[in-house]
Amino acid sequence: MPELEVAGKRWTVAPASNLLDALNAGGCKVPYSCRAGSCHACLVRCLSGEPADAKPEALDRSQRAEGWRLSCQCLVVQDLVVEVFDPARDGLEADVVGLDWPTPDVLRLRLAPRRPLRYNAGQHLLLWNDEGVARPYSLASLPGTEEGLEFHLDCGKPGLFSDRARRLVLGDKLRLGELHGGALHYDPAWDVRPLLFLASGTGLAPLWGLLREALRQHHQGPIRLIHLAHDADGHYLAEPLAALAATHPGVDVRLITPAELPEVLAQFRLVSRQTIALLCGHPASVEDFARRLYLAGLPRNQLLADTFLTREA
Template structure:
């Protein structure tokens, strides 16, 4: 058992236990969301003691040099003193515009000096204790502004603040961009399979736009699924792009399709059935899977078995939040 000092509390951490679990057990709140090392909302700063490399995996060299680490990945090996990071490792951004993309998803557009690539993710901080990871839908090189698609949840603290509280001109703090789900030069002549659910479209839209702007020379198939037609968004833009680029094919997918509201060209069904039917062989393809962890788990296996190389299957699973955001 080791002891961790935080905000005047002494947390007793059992052997093999993560710092985040120990804090939960002691009813001490450490910000968190995915608990898998993906979202970085549990980032803390080390004031005394040591952390293992596992606790800093996925952080930038700059963040590591500042003593930052992830509470959900930290299994303390000795006594420590920790604190919330405040502004450490966070970059200011100004909200330039805000618009609804459908009845549930709001697009936030920020100006920031941060470096990012379309398809990566950042944590948007409401305040020091509440942050939520979102994927980046725009290109720094081509758009200059950072765009996020934020889905609203009735009890979502951060998403409700984005929709109701944040105003154009407001300053916020963002965590540094991370993740490898983005378009790279080596994909230039490979067929691309982009598959997403809900706001999984955000990183895929970023990847798609980068590919088209870089003159991607092979086929691009984008599948985006929603429970109902109203859940889809950017439909007109994507249909227009498909009309302008012979090599781009947009496939909206809905699970329930009332005929009177059907989206033009949409298919009713399940991605786990539709993709194997439409793409029996994926050798040489580059695959991007974004959204529901269940969809990703199933399709990762399928794409690998259908011939896509392990390194050519990139994914961005939207974690199930431990707390309601």
């Protein structure tokens, strides 16, 4: 029977146990969200021994060389000595410098890290609050600007992270965990191709950053952005999107509700086969968008999608 050791505590686990489950069962309180190797909330460091890793490609070579593993993707097949990610030791401190509620349920949070953080539009960052709760969020800000790191938090439902976020005040401190890339990005080689941005809810966050990144790189092709919200009040970026479209003739913005969704999906049969589609939001919405685009003839390698996690870490 293999043994796990964390901070001097050792216990026996069943062979081929999931490492995340074994750590939490042993009282280590490792956070997690997706259990699919995407959010990186469950990052741990293996100091001795090697687990069976189902998704080694999820971390880059340097991280793996340092012993970092995604515990949700690992099985305990031999004795392991593990170090749990400690935000106070391993994270980057950041100050809360902006709190804006464009709707009662959406928080636009801006953070100023204590040292510069290099990132690309569309990437994710793990946020740790002062209660030790971690949650991955997409960056909505534009790299290389003075605005700080911007995140759009859906606080409409109870959750360990969102409940604490509602009580944040300017000057509070969060910790930043691992920065990693999802499927979404902007490629300058797309400069003359049509772009289609499709978002539901706060899935708009990374697309807001990518839209501005495309315009900053002088994208020449037409850009269409569709935002699905539960009602008209849910279009929390309606004003800045309208202002951006007014100054860029090639940008078309459409704000829709579920009642309008069937009509919009039906129009996808007109999508150009040269289109690059970028999708983000609730898994059900992204699946609907993707299915209609496939039926419209859009090649699969021209569709990039990220889904929001539905479980609080």
